[in-house]
Amino acid sequence: xxxxxxxxxxxxxxxxxxxxxxxxxxxxxxxxxxxxxxxxxxxxxxxxxxxxxxxxxxxxxxxxxxxxxxxxxxxxxxxxxxxxxxxxxxxxxxxxxxxxxxxxxxxxxxxxxxxxxxxxxxxxxxxxxxxxxxxxxxxxxxxxxxxxxxxxxxxxxxxxxxxxxxxxxxxxxxxxxxxxxxxxxxxxxxxxxxxxxxxxxxxxxxxxxxxxxxxxxxxxxxxxxxxxxxxxxxxxxxxxxxxxxxxxxxxxxxxxxxxxxxxxxxxxxxxxxx
Amino acid sequence: xxxxxxxxxxxxxxxxxxxxxxxxxxxxxxxxxxxxxxxxxxxxxxxxxxxxxxxxxxxxxxxxxxxxxxxxxxxxxxxxxxxxxxxxxxxxxxxxxxxxxxxxxxxxxxxxxxxxxxxxxxxxxxxxxxxxxxxxxxxxxxxxxxxxxxxxxxxxxxxxxxxxxxxxxxxxxxxxxxxxxxxxxxxxxxxxxxxxxxxxxxxxxxxxxxxxxxxxxxxxx
Numbered sequence: 001x002x003x004x005x006x007x008x009x010x011x012x013x014x015x016x017x018x019x020x021x022x023x024x025x026x027x028x029x030x031x032x033x034x035x036x037x038x039x040x041x042x043x044x045x046x047x048x049x050x051x052x053x054x055x056x057x058x059x060x061x062x063x064x065x066x067x068x069x070x071x072x073x074x075x076x077x078x079x080x081x082x083x084x085x086x087x088x089x090x091x092x093x094x095x096x097x098x099x100x101x102x103x104x105x106x107x108x109x110x111x112x113x114x115x116x117x118x119x120x121x122x123x124x125x126x127x128x129x130x131x132x133x134x135x136x137x138x139x140x141x142x143x144x145x146x147x148x149x150x151x152x153x154x155x156x157x158x159x160x161x162x163x164x165x166x167x168x169x170x171x172x173x174x175x176x177x178x179x180x181x182x183x184x185x186x187x188x189x190x191x192x193x194x195x196x197x198x199x200x201x202x203x204x205x206x207x208x209x210x211x212x213x214x215x216x217x218x219x220x221x222x223x224x225x226x227x228x229x230x231x232x233x234x235x236x237x238x239x240x241x242x243x244x245x246x247x248x249x250x251x252x253x254x255x256x257x258x259x260x261x262x263x264x265x266x267x268x269x270x271x272x273x274x
Numbered sequence: 275x276x277x278x279x280x281x282x283x284x285x286x287x288x289x290x291x292x293x294x295x296x297x298x299x300x301x302x303x304x305x306x307x308x309x310x311x312x313x314x315x316x317x318x319x320x321x322x323x324x325x326x327x328x329x330x331x332x333x334x335x336x337x338x339x340x341x342x343x344x345x346x347x348x349x350x351x352x353x354x355x356x357x358x359x360x361x362x363x364x365x366x367x368x369x370x371x372x373x374x375x376x377x378x379x380x381x382x383x384x385x386x387x388x389x390x391x392x393x394x395x396x397x398x399x400x401x402x403x404x405x406x407x408x409x410x411x412x413x414x415x416x417x418x419x420x421x422x423x424x425x426x427x428x429x430x431x432x433x434x435x436x437x438x439x440x441x442x443x444x445x446x447x448x449x450x451x452x453x454x455x456x457x458x459x460x461x462x463x464x465x466x467x468x469x470x471x472x473x474x475x476x477x478x479x480x481x482x483x484x485x486x487x488x489x490x491x492x493x494x495x
Binding site: 093145148149151156160168169172173175179180186188 | 491
Protein backbone atom coordinates (compact mmCIF):
# COMPACT_ATOMS: atom_id res chain seq x y z
CA UNK A 1 0.00 0.00 0.00
CA UNK A 2 1.37 3.42 -0.87
CA UNK A 3 0.82 6.33 1.45
CA UNK A 4 -0.65 9.44 -0.06
CA UNK A 5 1.80 12.05 1.24
CA UNK A 6 -0.60 14.95 0.69
CA UNK A 7 -3.09 13.51 3.16
CA UNK A 8 -0.47 12.14 5.54
CA UNK A 9 -1.29 13.56 9.01
CA UNK A 10 2.34 13.22 10.03
CA UNK A 11 3.70 15.30 7.18
CA UNK A 12 1.21 18.13 7.49
CA UNK A 13 2.43 19.84 10.69
CA UNK A 14 5.99 19.73 9.40
CA UNK A 15 5.22 22.19 6.66
CA UNK A 16 5.04 25.46 8.44
CA UNK A 17 4.88 26.61 12.04
CA UNK A 18 2.87 29.75 12.52
CA UNK A 19 5.05 32.73 13.26
CA UNK A 20 8.20 30.98 12.19
CA UNK A 21 9.69 31.27 8.75
CA UNK A 22 10.64 27.92 7.33
CA UNK A 23 13.75 29.25 5.57
CA UNK A 24 15.64 30.06 8.77
CA UNK A 25 16.01 32.72 11.42
CA UNK A 26 17.36 35.40 9.09
CA UNK A 27 15.26 38.16 7.64
CA UNK A 28 16.19 41.12 5.48
CA UNK A 29 16.50 43.37 8.51
CA UNK A 30 18.68 40.96 10.46
CA UNK A 31 20.93 40.41 7.44
CA UNK A 32 21.51 44.14 7.06
CA UNK A 33 22.17 44.39 10.79
CA UNK A 34 24.60 41.47 10.57
CA UNK A 35 26.51 43.07 7.70
CA UNK A 36 26.69 46.41 9.52
CA UNK A 37 27.97 44.59 12.63
CA UNK A 38 30.64 42.78 10.61
CA UNK A 39 31.75 46.05 9.03
CA UNK A 40 31.83 47.61 12.50
CA UNK A 41 33.97 44.74 13.81
CA UNK A 42 36.41 45.27 10.96
CA UNK A 43 36.52 49.00 11.74
CA UNK A 44 37.02 48.23 15.44
CA UNK A 45 39.94 45.95 14.63
CA UNK A 46 41.43 48.70 12.48
CA UNK A 47 41.01 51.39 15.11
CA UNK A 48 41.80 49.21 18.10
CA UNK A 49 44.86 47.44 16.77
CA UNK A 50 46.31 49.85 14.20
CA UNK A 51 45.12 53.43 14.31
CA UNK A 52 44.81 54.13 18.03
CA UNK A 53 48.09 54.86 19.82
CA UNK A 54 49.41 52.83 22.73
CA UNK A 55 48.59 54.11 26.16
CA UNK A 56 50.45 57.35 26.85
CA UNK A 57 49.10 57.60 30.40
CA UNK A 58 50.95 57.22 33.68
CA UNK A 59 49.79 53.59 34.11
CA UNK A 60 52.29 52.42 31.47
CA UNK A 61 49.85 49.97 30.03
CA UNK A 62 51.40 50.38 26.59
CA UNK A 63 50.04 47.99 24.02
CA UNK A 64 47.95 46.07 26.53
CA UNK A 65 45.48 48.95 26.57
CA UNK A 66 44.10 47.62 23.30
CA UNK A 67 42.23 44.80 24.99
CA UNK A 68 40.12 47.52 26.62
CA UNK A 69 38.28 48.10 23.32
CA UNK A 70 36.80 44.64 23.68
CA UNK A 71 36.82 44.11 27.44
CA UNK A 72 34.93 47.23 28.52
CA UNK A 73 32.14 47.09 25.90
CA UNK A 74 31.63 43.35 26.43
CA UNK A 75 31.38 43.84 30.21
CA UNK A 76 28.87 46.68 29.89
CA UNK A 77 26.76 44.80 27.32
CA UNK A 78 26.81 41.73 29.58
CA UNK A 79 25.31 43.78 32.39
CA UNK A 80 22.79 45.21 29.93
CA UNK A 81 21.88 41.67 28.86
CA UNK A 82 21.16 40.63 32.46
CA UNK A 83 19.14 43.83 32.89
CA UNK A 84 17.06 42.80 29.88
CA UNK A 85 16.58 39.36 31.45
CA UNK A 86 15.31 40.98 34.64
CA UNK A 87 12.93 43.26 32.71
CA UNK A 88 11.77 40.28 30.64
CA UNK A 89 11.12 38.27 33.80
CA UNK A 90 9.08 41.07 35.42
CA UNK A 91 7.13 41.67 32.23
CA UNK A 92 6.46 37.95 31.86
CA UNK A 93 5.05 37.73 35.38
CA UNK A 94 2.88 40.75 34.61
CA UNK A 95 1.74 40.09 31.02
CA UNK A 96 2.27 36.31 30.79
CA UNK A 97 3.35 36.66 27.17
CA UNK A 98 5.70 34.27 25.42
CA UNK A 99 7.54 37.23 23.91
CA UNK A 100 8.91 38.42 27.27
CA UNK A 101 9.74 34.91 28.42
CA UNK A 102 11.78 34.17 25.32
CA UNK A 103 13.40 37.62 25.48
CA UNK A 104 14.57 36.93 29.02
CA UNK A 105 15.87 33.49 28.01
CA UNK A 106 17.72 34.70 24.92
CA UNK A 107 19.26 37.64 26.73
CA UNK A 108 20.46 35.52 29.67
CA UNK A 109 22.20 33.10 27.35
CA UNK A 110 24.01 35.89 25.52
CA UNK A 111 24.75 37.58 28.85
CA UNK A 112 26.41 34.43 30.21
CA UNK A 113 28.54 34.19 27.09
CA UNK A 114 29.53 37.87 27.31
CA UNK A 115 30.30 37.55 31.04
CA UNK A 116 32.60 34.62 30.31
CA UNK A 117 34.25 36.73 27.59
CA UNK A 118 34.60 39.60 30.10
CA UNK A 119 36.33 37.34 32.59
CA UNK A 120 38.59 35.85 29.92
CA UNK A 121 39.68 39.23 28.55
CA UNK A 122 40.03 40.64 32.06
CA UNK A 123 42.25 37.74 33.10
CA UNK A 124 44.44 38.07 30.01
CA UNK A 125 44.79 41.78 30.68
CA UNK A 126 45.50 41.14 34.35
CA UNK A 127 48.27 38.69 33.44
CA UNK A 128 50.11 41.45 31.60
CA UNK A 129 49.20 44.39 33.81
CA UNK A 130 49.38 42.76 37.25
CA UNK A 131 51.46 39.70 36.40
CA UNK A 132 48.78 37.29 37.58
CA UNK A 133 45.72 35.70 36.00
CA UNK A 134 43.46 36.33 38.93
CA UNK A 135 43.27 38.73 41.85
CA UNK A 136 40.41 38.91 44.31
CA UNK A 137 39.49 42.29 43.01
CA UNK A 138 35.94 43.39 43.80
CA UNK A 139 34.90 43.68 40.20
CA UNK A 140 36.43 40.38 39.11
CA UNK A 141 34.85 38.52 42.02
CA UNK A 142 31.44 40.10 41.44
CA UNK A 143 31.61 39.20 37.76
CA UNK A 144 32.56 35.60 38.54
CA UNK A 145 29.61 35.25 40.94
CA UNK A 146 27.33 36.84 38.37
CA UNK A 147 28.39 34.20 35.85
CA UNK A 148 27.53 31.35 38.25
CA UNK A 149 24.24 32.99 39.27
CA UNK A 150 23.03 33.13 35.69
CA UNK A 151 24.37 29.69 34.85
CA UNK A 152 21.95 28.58 37.57
CA UNK A 153 19.19 30.55 35.87
CA UNK A 154 19.90 28.77 32.58
CA UNK A 155 19.83 25.43 34.43
CA UNK A 156 16.36 26.30 35.78
CA UNK A 157 15.22 27.09 32.25
CA UNK A 158 16.16 23.59 31.12
CA UNK A 159 14.11 21.86 33.82
CA UNK A 160 11.31 19.67 32.54
CA UNK A 161 7.66 20.58 32.88
CA UNK A 162 4.75 22.14 31.01
CA UNK A 163 5.79 25.30 29.12
CA UNK A 164 3.75 27.68 31.28
CA UNK A 165 5.24 26.28 34.47
CA UNK A 166 8.77 26.44 33.11
CA UNK A 167 8.34 30.06 32.06
CA UNK A 168 6.97 31.15 35.42
CA UNK A 169 9.63 29.23 37.34
CA UNK A 170 12.37 30.73 35.16
CA UNK A 171 11.01 34.26 35.58
CA UNK A 172 11.03 33.96 39.37
CA UNK A 173 14.49 32.33 39.39
CA UNK A 174 15.76 35.15 37.16
CA UNK A 175 14.49 37.73 39.64
CA UNK A 176 15.91 35.88 42.66
CA UNK A 177 19.30 35.97 40.93
CA UNK A 178 18.96 39.57 39.81
CA UNK A 179 18.10 41.08 43.21
CA UNK A 180 21.23 39.38 44.53
CA UNK A 181 23.51 41.35 42.21
CA UNK A 182 23.66 44.60 44.25
CA UNK A 183 24.11 42.62 47.51
CA UNK A 184 26.95 40.64 45.97
CA UNK A 185 28.46 43.88 44.72
CA UNK A 186 28.41 45.60 48.11
CA UNK A 187 29.58 42.60 50.08
CA UNK A 188 32.50 41.93 47.76
CA UNK A 189 33.35 45.62 47.62
CA UNK A 190 33.48 45.96 51.42
CA UNK A 191 35.25 42.65 51.75
CA UNK A 192 38.07 43.67 49.42
CA UNK A 193 38.39 47.17 50.83
CA UNK A 194 39.29 45.53 54.17
CA UNK A 195 42.44 44.08 52.67
CA UNK A 196 43.63 46.70 50.25
CA UNK A 197 43.12 50.45 50.61
CA UNK A 198 41.65 50.90 47.15
CA UNK A 199 41.09 48.71 44.16
CA UNK A 200 43.60 49.30 41.43
CA UNK A 201 42.05 51.54 38.85
CA UNK A 202 41.67 49.31 35.87
CA UNK A 203 41.89 51.97 33.24
CA UNK A 204 43.05 55.53 33.20
CA UNK A 205 39.86 57.58 33.34
CA UNK A 206 41.40 60.50 31.48
CA UNK A 207 41.49 58.98 28.07
CA UNK A 208 40.69 61.08 25.07
CA UNK A 209 41.10 61.39 21.34
CA UNK A 210 41.47 58.24 19.31
CA UNK A 211 41.41 56.00 22.40
CA UNK A 212 38.03 57.32 23.47
CA UNK A 213 36.71 57.08 19.93
CA UNK A 214 37.85 53.45 19.63
CA UNK A 215 36.20 52.65 22.96
CA UNK A 216 32.93 54.27 21.87
CA UNK A 217 33.13 52.41 18.56
CA UNK A 218 33.56 49.19 20.53
CA UNK A 219 30.44 50.00 22.57
CA UNK A 220 28.37 50.56 19.43
CA UNK A 221 29.71 47.50 17.63
CA UNK A 222 29.14 45.14 20.55
CA UNK A 223 25.68 46.59 21.11
CA UNK A 224 24.88 45.81 17.46
CA UNK A 225 26.32 42.31 17.88
CA UNK A 226 24.14 41.80 20.97
CA UNK A 227 21.10 42.97 19.05
CA UNK A 228 21.86 40.63 16.15
CA UNK A 229 22.40 37.68 18.47
CA UNK A 230 19.18 38.52 20.33
CA UNK A 231 17.14 38.48 17.11
CA UNK A 232 18.45 35.09 16.09
CA UNK A 233 18.40 33.49 19.53
CA UNK A 234 14.86 34.72 20.05
CA UNK A 235 13.71 33.26 16.74
CA UNK A 236 15.39 29.93 17.43
CA UNK A 237 13.69 29.82 20.84
CA UNK A 238 10.34 30.59 19.22
CA UNK A 239 10.86 27.79 16.68
CA UNK A 240 11.77 25.37 19.48
CA UNK A 241 8.65 26.27 21.38
CA UNK A 242 6.45 25.84 18.25
CA UNK A 243 8.11 22.53 17.46
CA UNK A 244 7.49 21.35 21.00
CA UNK A 245 3.81 22.32 20.78
CA UNK A 246 3.49 20.44 17.52
CA UNK A 247 5.63 17.58 18.73
CA UNK A 248 2.81 15.98 20.69
CA UNK A 249 0.36 16.36 17.81
CA UNK A 250 2.84 14.75 15.46
CA UNK A 251 3.41 11.85 17.83
CA UNK A 252 -0.33 11.35 18.31
CA UNK A 253 -0.94 11.38 14.58
CA UNK A 254 1.85 8.88 14.05
CA UNK A 255 0.44 6.46 16.66
CA UNK A 256 -3.03 6.84 15.19
CA UNK A 257 -1.79 6.13 11.68
CA UNK A 258 0.07 3.11 13.00
CA UNK A 259 -3.03 1.84 14.78
CA UNK A 260 -5.17 2.30 11.69
CA UNK A 261 -2.66 0.44 9.55
CA UNK A 262 -2.52 -2.57 11.89
CA UNK A 263 -6.11 -2.54 13.22
CA UNK A 264 -7.90 -4.73 10.59
CA UNK A 265 -5.33 -7.51 10.97
CA UNK A 266 -5.38 -7.42 14.76
CA UNK A 267 -9.18 -7.35 14.92
CA UNK A 268 -9.61 -10.51 12.91
CA UNK A 269 -9.23 -13.63 15.05
CA UNK A 270 -6.75 -16.15 13.73
CA UNK A 271 -8.27 -19.04 11.81
CA UNK A 272 -11.51 -17.21 10.95
CA UNK A 273 -9.77 -15.48 8.07
CA UNK A 274 -11.66 -16.19 4.85
CA UNK B 275 -0.53 34.50 57.65
CA UNK B 276 1.45 34.25 60.88
CA UNK B 277 -0.95 31.67 62.25
CA UNK B 278 -0.50 29.56 59.11
CA UNK B 279 3.24 30.01 59.38
CA UNK B 280 3.22 28.68 62.93
CA UNK B 281 1.10 25.71 61.87
CA UNK B 282 3.48 24.76 59.05
CA UNK B 283 6.59 25.34 61.17
CA UNK B 284 5.08 23.27 63.97
CA UNK B 285 4.27 20.47 61.57
CA UNK B 286 7.79 20.47 60.11
CA UNK B 287 9.43 20.54 63.52
CA UNK B 288 7.19 17.73 64.79
CA UNK B 289 8.09 15.73 61.71
CA UNK B 290 11.73 16.43 62.44
CA UNK B 291 11.40 15.50 66.12
CA UNK B 292 9.93 12.13 65.12
CA UNK B 293 12.15 11.26 62.15
CA UNK B 294 15.33 12.78 63.65
CA UNK B 295 16.95 13.29 60.26
CA UNK B 296 18.69 16.50 61.31
CA UNK B 297 19.99 15.11 64.58
CA UNK B 298 21.00 11.73 63.20
CA UNK B 299 22.22 12.63 59.72
CA UNK B 300 22.78 16.35 59.21
CA UNK B 301 24.52 17.08 62.53
CA UNK B 302 27.06 14.22 62.19
CA UNK B 303 27.70 15.35 58.64
CA UNK B 304 28.43 18.89 59.84
CA UNK B 305 30.82 17.64 62.51
CA UNK B 306 32.52 15.48 59.91
CA UNK B 307 33.04 18.57 57.74
CA UNK B 308 34.74 20.24 60.72
CA UNK B 309 37.09 17.26 60.98
CA UNK B 310 37.78 17.35 57.23
CA UNK B 311 38.78 21.00 57.43
CA UNK B 312 41.19 20.15 60.24
CA UNK B 313 42.74 17.37 58.11
CA UNK B 314 42.95 19.62 55.06
CA UNK B 315 44.50 22.65 56.79
CA UNK B 316 46.70 20.67 59.18
CA UNK B 317 47.88 23.67 61.17
CA UNK B 318 46.45 24.81 64.49
CA UNK B 319 47.15 28.53 63.88
CA UNK B 320 45.62 28.49 60.40
CA UNK B 321 42.57 26.68 61.78
CA UNK B 322 42.03 29.30 64.47
CA UNK B 323 42.38 32.22 62.08
CA UNK B 324 40.11 30.54 59.52
CA UNK B 325 37.50 29.43 62.07
CA UNK B 326 34.78 32.01 61.23
CA UNK B 327 34.89 31.15 57.53
CA UNK B 328 35.02 27.40 58.09
CA UNK B 329 32.11 27.66 60.51
CA UNK B 330 29.91 29.38 57.94
CA UNK B 331 30.94 27.12 55.07
CA UNK B 332 29.91 24.15 57.23
CA UNK B 333 26.61 25.85 58.04
CA UNK B 334 25.93 26.40 54.34
CA UNK B 335 26.63 22.74 53.52
CA UNK B 336 24.35 21.60 56.31
CA UNK B 337 21.73 24.15 55.20
CA UNK B 338 21.67 22.57 51.73
CA UNK B 339 20.77 19.24 53.32
CA UNK B 340 18.19 20.74 55.67
CA UNK B 341 16.49 22.67 52.85
CA UNK B 342 16.40 19.64 50.61
CA UNK B 343 14.90 17.61 53.42
CA UNK B 344 12.29 20.28 54.20
CA UNK B 345 10.95 20.15 50.67
CA UNK B 346 11.40 16.49 49.87
CA UNK B 347 8.93 15.64 52.66
CA UNK B 348 6.39 17.70 50.71
CA UNK B 349 6.99 16.05 47.36
CA UNK B 350 6.32 12.51 48.63
CA UNK B 351 2.78 11.10 48.65
CA UNK B 352 1.37 14.23 47.03
CA UNK B 353 1.50 16.16 50.29
CA UNK B 354 2.36 19.20 48.25
CA UNK B 355 -1.09 19.12 46.68
CA UNK B 356 -2.58 18.62 50.13
CA UNK B 357 -0.68 21.69 51.31
CA UNK B 358 -2.10 23.71 48.42
CA UNK B 359 -5.62 22.45 48.99
CA UNK B 360 -5.44 23.05 52.73
CA UNK B 361 -6.37 26.69 52.26
CA UNK B 362 -3.27 27.90 54.10
CA UNK B 363 -1.89 31.25 53.00
CA UNK B 364 1.08 30.50 50.65
CA UNK B 365 3.05 33.32 52.28
CA UNK B 366 2.37 31.59 55.62
CA UNK B 367 3.58 28.29 54.19
CA UNK B 368 6.78 30.01 53.03
CA UNK B 369 7.39 31.63 56.43
CA UNK B 370 6.62 28.36 58.20
CA UNK B 371 8.97 26.30 56.07
CA UNK B 372 11.73 28.90 56.39
CA UNK B 373 11.06 29.22 60.13
CA UNK B 374 11.44 25.50 60.72
CA UNK B 375 14.71 25.52 58.77
CA UNK B 376 15.91 28.48 60.87
CA UNK B 377 15.21 26.61 64.12
CA UNK B 378 17.08 23.52 62.91
CA UNK B 379 20.04 25.52 61.61
CA UNK B 380 20.31 27.56 64.82
CA UNK B 381 20.48 24.36 66.84
CA UNK B 382 23.12 23.09 64.46
CA UNK B 383 25.10 26.34 64.74
CA UNK B 384 25.09 25.98 68.51
CA UNK B 385 26.57 22.51 68.11
CA UNK B 386 29.11 23.73 65.57
CA UNK B 387 30.02 26.66 67.82
CA UNK B 388 30.89 24.19 70.57
CA UNK B 389 32.68 22.11 67.94
CA UNK B 390 35.02 24.86 66.77
CA UNK B 391 35.64 25.95 70.36
CA UNK B 392 36.59 22.40 71.38
CA UNK B 393 38.26 21.07 68.24
CA UNK B 394 39.93 24.17 66.82
CA UNK B 395 40.48 25.91 70.15
CA UNK B 396 38.86 29.05 68.78
CA UNK B 397 37.92 31.76 71.23
CA UNK B 398 34.55 33.34 70.67
CA UNK B 399 34.16 36.98 71.60
CA UNK B 400 31.46 39.65 71.38
CA UNK B 401 28.50 37.43 72.24
CA UNK B 402 25.81 39.97 71.27
CA UNK B 403 27.23 40.48 67.80
CA UNK B 404 27.79 36.73 67.37
CA UNK B 405 24.22 35.80 68.25
CA UNK B 406 22.69 38.66 66.23
CA UNK B 407 24.80 37.78 63.19
CA UNK B 408 23.99 34.08 63.43
CA UNK B 409 20.30 34.91 63.67
CA UNK B 410 19.99 37.22 60.63
CA UNK B 411 22.42 35.18 58.51
CA UNK B 412 20.42 32.02 59.20
CA UNK B 413 17.14 33.76 58.40
CA UNK B 414 18.61 34.98 55.11
CA UNK B 415 19.90 31.54 54.12
CA UNK B 416 16.61 29.88 55.07
CA UNK B 417 14.52 32.44 53.13
CA UNK B 418 16.58 32.23 49.93
CA UNK B 419 16.90 28.47 50.42
CA UNK B 420 13.14 27.96 50.75
CA UNK B 421 12.55 29.78 47.48
CA UNK B 422 15.00 27.58 45.61
CA UNK B 423 14.01 24.54 47.64
CA UNK B 424 10.40 24.62 46.48
CA UNK B 425 11.57 25.31 42.95
CA UNK B 426 13.86 22.28 42.85
CA UNK B 427 11.62 19.99 44.93
CA UNK B 428 10.15 16.98 43.22
CA UNK B 429 12.55 17.17 40.30
CA UNK B 430 14.86 14.30 39.62
CA UNK B 431 17.91 16.56 39.37
CA UNK B 432 16.70 18.75 42.23
CA UNK B 433 19.38 17.48 44.58
CA UNK B 434 22.11 18.39 42.12
CA UNK B 435 20.52 21.66 41.15
CA UNK B 436 19.99 23.19 44.59
CA UNK B 437 23.69 23.79 45.44
CA UNK B 438 24.34 25.43 42.07
CA UNK B 439 21.36 27.75 42.54
CA UNK B 440 21.70 28.53 46.23
CA UNK B 441 25.45 28.83 46.84
CA UNK B 442 26.10 31.82 44.54
CA UNK B 443 23.06 33.60 45.94
CA UNK B 444 24.17 33.13 49.55
CA UNK B 445 27.83 33.95 48.80
CA UNK B 446 27.30 37.48 50.25
CA UNK B 447 25.95 35.87 53.44
CA UNK B 448 29.13 33.81 53.76
CA UNK B 449 31.29 36.90 53.29
CA UNK B 450 29.28 39.12 55.63
CA UNK B 451 28.75 36.56 58.41
CA UNK B 452 32.43 35.57 58.32
CA UNK B 453 33.55 39.20 58.52
CA UNK B 454 31.14 39.91 61.37
CA UNK B 455 32.49 36.91 63.30
CA UNK B 456 36.06 38.05 62.67
CA UNK B 457 35.17 41.54 63.89
CA UNK B 458 33.57 40.06 67.00
CA UNK B 459 36.62 37.90 67.69
CA UNK B 460 38.97 40.85 67.24
CA UNK B 461 36.88 43.00 69.55
CA UNK B 462 35.92 45.61 66.94
CA UNK B 463 32.13 45.23 66.97
CA UNK B 464 31.62 48.54 65.11
CA UNK B 465 32.95 46.97 61.92
CA UNK B 466 30.85 43.90 62.57
CA UNK B 467 27.55 45.75 62.87
CA UNK B 468 27.97 47.08 59.33
CA UNK B 469 28.09 43.48 58.10
CA UNK B 470 25.12 42.73 60.30
CA UNK B 471 23.26 45.48 58.43
CA UNK B 472 24.07 43.87 55.10
CA UNK B 473 22.85 40.50 56.39
CA UNK B 474 19.64 42.09 57.63
CA UNK B 475 19.03 43.67 54.22
CA UNK B 476 19.64 40.30 52.55
CA UNK B 477 17.20 38.56 54.89
CA UNK B 478 14.54 41.26 54.44
CA UNK B 479 14.79 41.20 50.65
CA UNK B 480 14.37 37.44 50.39
CA UNK B 481 11.61 37.25 52.99
CA UNK B 482 9.67 39.91 51.09
CA UNK B 483 10.40 38.15 47.81
CA UNK B 484 9.25 34.84 49.23
CA UNK B 485 6.02 36.26 50.65
CA UNK B 486 5.03 37.48 47.20
CA UNK B 487 6.52 34.82 44.93
CA UNK B 488 5.94 31.62 46.91
CA UNK B 489 2.35 31.27 45.78
CA UNK B 490 3.38 31.02 42.13
CA UNK B 491 6.16 28.54 42.89
CA UNK B 492 3.98 26.34 45.07
CA UNK B 493 1.13 26.35 42.58
CA UNK B 494 3.12 25.42 39.55
CA UNK B 495 6.06 23.29 40.51
